[in-house]
Amino acid sequence: MMKIHATAIVDPKAELDSSVEVGPYSIIGPNVRIDAGTVVGPHVVIEGHTTIGKDNRFFQFGSIGAAPQDKKWNGEPTRLEIGSGNTIREFVTFNLGTAQDEGVTRLGDDNWISAYVHLAHDCQVGSHTIFSNNAQLAGHVHVGDHAILSGYAGVHQFCKIGAHAFIGMYTSLTQDVPPFVLVSGNPAGARGVNIEGLKRRGFTRPQIDGIRAAYKHIYRSNLTLEEAKAALLREEEAMPEAAPDIRAMRDFLGIATRGIVR
Template identity: 85%
Template structure:
């Protein structure tokens, strides 16, 4: 029995694994590829040059692979790539990229994307993230693995959010957020280390102590950013159990282009 509902419109050129399910009244465009086990709910639209991996679940009324909300876009065949095992809830929108960047928007694997989330053109979203309802990414935003965006978070274009960061509800981000840092408020401010999240992910006591020590150097030692980078390098050598975690933080600081939330 076909797993594509009789009322769905699937372009003959689309490439769908035989196990893909497509619900009533959904529309799948000609340049779409969907791998095994993925379920597309009713009234969803998947278009553009879009590649979707395995075992994803798209709920009703999603808009996936649509044109960028960018006046510079002129119909170029830019792309959207979505990984595996993502849950994408109602009214979520993912846009394809633009030629002003890499030309591709990417969403990794094992992400939980709640209702009304928007991922704009050229965003790069890692894996195991959580986006609560109405979290909004402008263009060219980067989000690291395991980051959590609470409800109604708004992220300015070109901002970067590091791995394991936590962004509190209603926060408006206009600067980069380093890994492990908990940020909230308007204007956004650093409130500490995302300890609860790190504990849930099995970070050891030694790792947590090292990350807290690095946070104090960055945020509570009255050091300039360059001085903090030097101090963090010394911490890597002093705390071998947390050296990889501190290195991740230090290397992120070297890529921050909008300044960091402090």
């Protein structure tokens, strides 16, 4: 049986698995779907066309699926999709997508989202990320798997953050961050490879050496981006164990739209 507190308001049209828990004074709108094992704490509002996967935990005072903070939005039936196994702490704000993009804001699986985090309209966040308190994403931001955003990091709209990147505390990010790169500062600057994070995730020494070599081509060799991409292609052939990781960095250079942090 669902454990819905007597003071919670759940619209009859909402679709909740029988194992979902809803805490005191929370509100669930008519177009919301929540899968098994998810726990919604007290004073949480979940609205809009929002789909939530399994085994998530929402702490108190969150605003999930509210209208995008975009003056172009005109009530279109855009969506918010949240995966499974996420921990979502207090006072977060996740907005719907807009018709100007794919129409959906996405959060993947097994993410740790700390208090006061904002995911604006059309953000695409992968899996296994960590957002520390007050990390803020403007609209249309893409964040890769295993990326970490430290406290009070702010990300400009349309920026891309690659997998395993690390964004330092109070960083003001206005350009794209390639995979594996550690950036910090205001304005942001590249500080090296996120070596500690890679070690914790089981990257081998040859993999890390290959990533460091790629970083040097991009940041330490005075190469243009086109020259750096050619150099990374040569490193893929020379360092086969690290080839997929070097390729990820090279591919990112091809999709960066705001220029990379350098």
